[in-house]
Amino acid sequence: MHAIVNASDQRNDWLFKILVAALAWSAFALLLGAALTMAWGGRAVFAQFGFGFITGQVWDPVMGEYGALAAIYGTLVTSAIALLLAVPIGFGIALFLTELAPSWMRTWVGTAIELLAGIPSIIYGMWGIFVLVPLLGEHVYPWMDEHMGAIPIIGAVFKGPPIGVGFLTAGVVLAIMVLPFITAIMRDVFLTVPQRLKESAYALGSTTFEVVWDIVLPYTRGAVVGGIFLGLGRALGETMAVTFVIGSTYQITAAMLEPGHSITAVIANEFAEADPGMHRSALIALGFVLFAVSFVVLLLAKLMLRKLNRDAGTP
């Protein structure tokens, strides 16, 4: 039997496949290119300071001293505050949306949250600096400093000047920003739990909370953590919302009301004016550190979410 194959069609098929394959691998090339370019751009600083770049506490472009610890500390602390606030609230909303709300409300609240996840981060930053900072600086932080600052041990966390900007403010703005994100993932993940499993638990007399705590959460544990990690990845790399409200001050302190700095804020503030030598190299090296950290976080997130997809395939 002879298939009727046109030679030009065959060639076109081949060309088409090569073309789409090449474009698909371009994503790979971009990521690899980004990683290599960052490592290359930061080589001068890595060569001079070595590991001291990460552990050094002094960042002084005038004196040519580059230690990124304060910026790294700020990024980690603000992201931690953001997750501390956003995860319980996001869990609450996801529980509400999947188990409690009537169906019309699920659609509306769900859509609202998805839309809010798309609002540009600079809007959160603007709201932070014009609305939240004056409010916290005038009313909330003085009270915290006076009353909570006096508590032994944990009191140190709530100390600082009443200026409104700082680690805590940045953490709060970040929390609001990642909240829709974490909520949407948790809701989607909760919806993958087989209805039969939940109904069986209800039939045995479980309360709503018991179904969520003992059935839904254990079933989705890996994916929920994966979703939280995705939120963490977003918080670590967020630039504008943090830059506006963190206060741009290099310091490492337990006091969360103090102004601080973050990796992204340092890059955003200094890059355009940095001299093309060591300063620019140091900022690109900072970018490399951020890239490496978020890569690891996203990798973990992917692995945990992948496990869910596999588990969901088995009855």
Place this chain on the structure above:
Amino acid sequence: MNINHGLIKRRQIVNGLAIALSSLATAVGLFFLFWILYTTFTRGIDAMSWNLFTMVTPPAGATEGGIANALVGSLMMCGLALLVGAPAGIAAGIYLAEYAKLGKAGSVIRFVNDILLSAPSIVLGLFAFSLVTALGGGFSGWAGAFALMMIVLPVVVRTTDEMMRLQPKQLREASLSLGIPLWKVNTQILLRAALPGVTTGVLLALARISGETAPLLFTALGNSFFTLNMGEAMESVPTSIAKLAMNPDEFWNKLAWAAAFLMTSFVLLISVLARIILRTNKAAND
């Protein structure tokens, strides 16, 4: 029968508490999110004027001006990023869905694409800057468009891949059995069937890049003057907001809110449109 009433009571109390806290969380979350939208809309509408579209960024201390330079810059850079990124992304998505559905190559590219999708956008900006300076360029609209293109690409790749894979196997098999060459099957039958979904992906990418600030800060840099030349530093709406909002000048802040309002409404509109396209298509198919 012996029923432990204390235990039931305790379980009911815990349950009631959990329900109350979960409702409270929803109220708190929605409250903050709507507060942000409310602030943006009220302050933005207050600051709206026609000058916004006709005049360029004024010097600090001025009492009138607009963001025409930023609007045009955003339009050109986002347009170019979509023009390059969307077709490339669609092609890559076709490859993933049709040629690399299973197997190593597909999973490697999908994984890398997902990483690119959530990579910090400021890092992509740094990469674009390094690449452009290495090629002898400087702050320019081209560099900005390139940085934005890197954000468009993974979004479009992912949606195209997902939407193409949703197409029924029979469609593909029936087309091939008619002797239609594979590339035609992919572009003219499967892609056409998946078009509403793919369009959604492109729209979502547009929504995302029209608000991206960080990757433009040191690629396009910003420019207070009106320019159509992509070889020069270029203003965009988000970078102009950053500049106008961080200055204590009152009129600048007003302009920033107006720009923020425009940008937010645009982004929300595009996202709603994307959802409507996807939903009507789903309804038509069911």
